[in-house]
Amino acid sequence: MINNxxxxxxxxxxERFIIPHEWNGWTVADMQTFVKDEKKFxxxxxxxxxxxxxxxxxxxxxxxxxxxxxxxxxxxxxxxxYWVHNEDLNKVEHKPLDKxxxxxxxxxx
Amino acid sequence: MKTLTNTVRSxxxxxxxxxxxxDMYNLDNTFKxxxxxxxxDIFVFDGTNEYTPLxxxxxxxxxxxxxxxxxxxxxxxxxxxxxxxxxxxxEWRNNRCKVIRVVYTPPQQIIDGDEYDFSxxxxxxxxxxxxxxxxxxxxxxxxxxxxxxxxxxxxxxxxATLTTQFTHWAKPYPSRTYNQNEFSSIVDAIVDxxxxxxxxxx
Numbered sequence: 179m180i181n182n183x184x185x186x187x188x189x190x191x192x193e194r195f196i197i198p199h200e201w202n203g204w205t206v207a208d209m210q211t212f213v214k215d216e217k218k219f220x221x222x223x224x225x226x227x228x229x230x231x232x233x234x235x236x237x238x239x240x241x242x243x244x245x246x247x248x249x250x251x252x253x254x255x256x257x258x259x260y261w262v263h264n265e266d267l268n269k270v271e272h273k274p275l276d277k278x279x280x281x282x283x284x285x286x287x
Numbered sequence: 288m289k290t291l292t293n294t295v296r297s298x299x300x301x302x303x304x305x306x307x308x309x310d311m312y313n314l315d316n317t318f319k320x321x322x323x324x325x326x327x328d329i330f331v332f333d334g335t336n337e338y339t340p341l342x343x344x345x346x347x348x349x350x351x352x353x354x355x356x357x358x359x360x361x362x363x364x365x366x367x368x369x370x371x372x373x374x375x376x377x378e379w380r381n382n383r384c385k386v387i388r389v390v391y392t393p394p395q396q397i398i399d400g401d402e403y404d405f406s407x408x409x410x411x412x413x414x415x416x417x418x419x420x421x422x423x424x425x426x427x428x429x430x431x432x433x434x435x436x437x438x439x440x441x442x443x444x445x446x447a448t449l450t451t452q453f454t455h456w457a458k459p460y461p462s463r464t465y466n467q468n469e470f471s472s473i474v475d476a477i478v479d480x481x482x483x484x485x486x487x488x489x
Contacts, residue, residue, distance in 0.1 A: 190414060253414070255330070257373070258339055258366050261415035272330065272340070272415045274366045 180213045184225055186263040186270070187244065187251045194242065195284040201228050225251055226280065233282035239275055246280040254281065302405075304418075306331065306338050306387040307361075309435065311377045319377050324363065327418060334421030341366070345386070358450040359431060364443070371440045379435045384449050386432070391425035 188209075191197050199206045202224075212219055219225060226246050233244060239254040245262075246252075252262030254275070261272050275281075304327040311319045325331045325338035332338075342364035365371055396406030412419065431449065438447040 255415060256337075256339060258341070258369055270415050274364070275369060277368070 180210065181263060181268075182213050182216055182265050183250045183252065183263040184216075185209055185213060187253055190253060191244070191284065196286050197284065198232055201231055204228075220249055223248075229282050232286070233284050236281050236283050239279075239281045244282045244284070245275065246282065247276070247278060301390050301392050304331065304389050304391075305343070306333070306389060307343060308336075308383070308385040308387070309379065310383040311373070311379065312382055313377055316378075322373070330413075330415060330417040332412075332417050332419055332421070337417070358433075358436065358448055361447045361449055363445045363447070365440055365445045368442055370445050374438065374440070374445065379438055379447070381434050381436075384433060384435050384447075385429060386449075387427060387429050389420065389425055389427045391420065391423045394423060 188197075188206075204212070229244055229246060229251070236243060239245065239257050239260065241254060241256060243254045244251065245254050245260040250262050252260040252273070254260040255272060257275070259272050259274055260279070261270050263269070264271050304325060307324040307326075309322045309324075311322060313319045321336075323336045323338040324341045324343060326343045327338070327340055329340055330337055331340070344362045346360045363370060393405040396403050398406065431451070433449050433451040436448040436450040438445060440446065
């Protein structure tokens with residue numbers, strides 16, 4: 179099974195929050211399809227639309243809020259940094275939060 | 288108080304990192320939070336607090352016994368303005384700051400079948416890389432504890448001047464308690480009996 183930043187964050191959130199298992203005709207079973215066609219999904223900003231369907235945008239980051247950029251999905255560690263899975267290195271790394279980051283909190287915990 | 292034991296010096300290899308603590312107060316002078324930073328590459332957890340890795344540099348960390356208020360200049364990565372946003376929403380100045388130095392021996396670790404004598408000690412207790420400091424042989428002491436005197440910032444960095452707590456010796460009465468022009472006689476009376484933080488006897 180191949181992981182990317184989306185699948186890692188999805189599994190992380192799924193253990194902690196009530197999040198949808200299907201969206202816009204897509205189901206969890208299609209996860210590997212998503213990984214394979216990642217560029218297409220990211221290009222269409224499907225990852226942002228997916229999280230927007232069950233999250234609310236917030237101004238300030240805190241632990242466990244979702245951090246979205248144009249090309250990745252991560253989870254905030256605190257108000258300054260977030261972690262994201264790096265597919266090239268196949269490991270999680272931390273990054274400073276950027277003004278371009280879209281920060282969202284899950285509606286139903 | 289610096290108490291350096293032989294805990295890590297008995298071993299040839301050791302690593303060094305610094306931990307920084309800054310107390311933040313709301314503008315109404317109530318305590319808000321303590322910010323925890325480190326100059327290490329990854330997050331550091333000491334069993335109680337988690338220190339966020341940031342680019343932090345300071346110009347010197349000398350120790351002496353002179354009766355003067357010593358100070359150091361600190362530069363912190365502003366994280367695209369996030370730190371300044373925090374600084375402007377609360378009060379840094381005149382509040383406690385602390386620099387802790389940790390000397391430790393990185394333990395052995397096996398990564399992908401290869402054994403490393405001195406590793407990064409990431410125990411995978413959280414999703415992101417983190418140094419679990421509480422598990423390690425280490426010496427820890429505080430080379431500097433004082434208050435944040437002044438700070439300035441650019442988008443890239445936040446500069447602060449930290450002054451030791453000796454600075455309070457030059458403040459025998461609380462600042463802003465009296466208007467010094469209006470109550471000059473009161474101020475004179477206080478100054479008359481207080482000298483460098485102690486009662487003036489001679």
